[in-house]
Amino acid sequence: MKRRRFVQGTAALGVAPWIVPGSALGLAGRPAASERIGVAFIGPGGRGVQLVREFAGRPDVEPLAISDVRRGVREKVTSLIEEMVAPRKASGQYRGLAAYRDFRDVLARPDVDGVVIAAPEHWRPIMCIMAAKAGKDVFSEKPFALTIQEGQAMVAAIRRYGRIFQHGTQRRSNNEGNLRDFCEMVRSGRIGKVSHAVVTVGPSPQPDFPDYAARHTPPDRDEFDWDLWLGPAAWRPYRFVGHWQGFRDFGLGSIGNWGSHVLDMAQWALGKDEEGPVAILPPRGDAPLTFRYADGIEIRCPRTPGDSADTMVFGSRGQKRIFGGPKVPEKFDPTPLGPGDVRLYRPRNNDHNGNWLECIRTRKKTICNEEVAYRSGSLCMLIAIMDQLQRPLRYDPVRGEFPGDAEANRLLNTPKRSPWQVY
Numbered sequence: 001m002k003r004r005r006f007v008q009g010t011a012a013l014g015v016a017p018w019i020v021p022g023s024a025l026g027l028a029g030r031p032a033a034s035e036r037i038g039v040a041f042i043g044p045g046g047r048g049v050q051l052v053r054e055f056a057g058r059p060d061v062e063p064l065a066i067s068d069v070r071r072g073v074r075e076k077v078t079s080l081i082e083e084m085v086a087p088r089k090a091s092g093q094y095r096g097l098a099a100y101r102d103f104r105d106v107l108a109r110p111d112v113d114g115v116v117i118a119a120p121e122h123w124r125p126i127m128c129i130m131a132a133k134a135g136k137d138v139f140s141e142k143p144f145a146l147t148i149q150e151g152q153a154m155v156a157a158i159r160r161y162g163r164i165f166q167h168g169t170q171r172r173s174n175n176e177g178n179l180r181d182f183c184e185m186v187r188s189g190r191i192g193k194v195s196h197a198v199v200t201v202g203p204s205p206q207p208d209f210p211d212y213a214a215r216h217t218p219p220d221r222d223e224f225d226w227d228l229w230l231g232p233a234a235w236r237p238y239r240f241v242g243h244w245q246g247f248r249d250f251g252l253g254s255i256g257n258w259g260s261h262v263l264d265m266a267q268w269a270l271g272k273d274e275e276g277p278v279a280i281l282p283p284r285g286d287a288p289l290t291f292r293y294a295d296g297i298e299i300r301c302p303r304t305p306g307d308s309a310d311t312m313v314f315g316s317r318g319q320k321r322i323f324g325g326p327k328v329p330e331k332f333d334p335t336p337l338g339p340g341d342v343r344l345y346r347p348r349n350n351d352h353n354g355n356w357l358e359c360i361r362t363r364k365k366t367i368c369n370e371e372v373a374y375r376s377g378s379l380c381m382l383i384a385i386m387d388q389l390q391r392p393l394r395y396d397p398v399r400g401e402f403p404g405d406a407e408a409n410r411l412l413n414t415p416k417r418s419p420w421q422v423y
Helices: 003-012 047-056 071-088 103-107 124-133 148-160 176-187 226-230 253-270 352-362 370-389 406-412
Strands: 037-042 061-067 098-100 114-117 137-140 165-167 194-199 279-281 289-292 298-301 311-315 318-323
Touching (some): 047 352, 061 103, 071 098, 114 124, 165 370, 176 253, 176 318, 253 311, 253 318, 279 370, 289 370, 370 406
Parallel strands (some): 037 061, 114 137, 137 165
Antiparallel strands (some): 279 289
């Protein structure tokens, strides 16, 4: 039936015709509604606000919901998203965003295709696993997890439920400082046979919050839900949490902050994305903490008093800076890469967030998929374990355990408070 006849017919019947706006059909320069991906943001404070700005501003994303235990964050981010999306709407307004205190309300929505998780680090594994079970694709900030068994459970859930995962180690995608180009040079033999990488890593987190002697009255639950903020972590009295990342129950400190990036860069340069070390050696004299792989290649980790971002790779014919400031002069074969050389994953337009969205549509692996994230992230977790034990450790990277070492194996996981035992 022609459109005009349809309109005439419905008018004769006294029925208002259903007019579909052009934006829903993909006109007005943006994807059709059926092509836009429904995204929700969980824990969008701090770094999460940056992610909101990056995702909500994309024409192929429909921001549907946010959740945060803090009312102030919910209100701030709601206003931000409404302001960003409103110009794309015919009415000039956007009131399609829902804000929740509890992230489980987000996961229950069938219209949410993917979730962007930027909640505190102790929450991310639980949220990722629950999101996968709920049929949501996941973008999660770094570090990947706090313990080896959390990481294993995340990988298992993502694979079991067929979800698309992207880790927040975006430098692989955006090629910052020519990182990808340098990794391709190293893997194409431009410094000879690789022997080791040197990666500077900052300190471990503190054991716990400093002072519980002074009692603090928790705020109203709707203002800040302290019990839900603690979540799977052991309960303790309320106190203001301004730097949660620096305490072991909630984060990995500097190890998980910049360490997640630089250790990931080393893994990429060495071709270890599907491997883990077989031994971890503590610092001795001038020798720093060292990861040793089955083929003898090592990652050596001098420690720094704060965040650090240096990665250097050494080979039989030279050495190449991968990221950060070189500590020794570089020496390498400058011959441009040719058809027979190694070429690494290159997301379209070097767009890390866009790579996740594209892979949601195609169901292909992202550049920082669950395996990549787990292998790099496990190095951060193993450093935290070594910082506690300070002795040589044998490690089985396939099983994710320390063979015959009960003391070390007790550090592979932490107890989870009810009802958050989801794996």
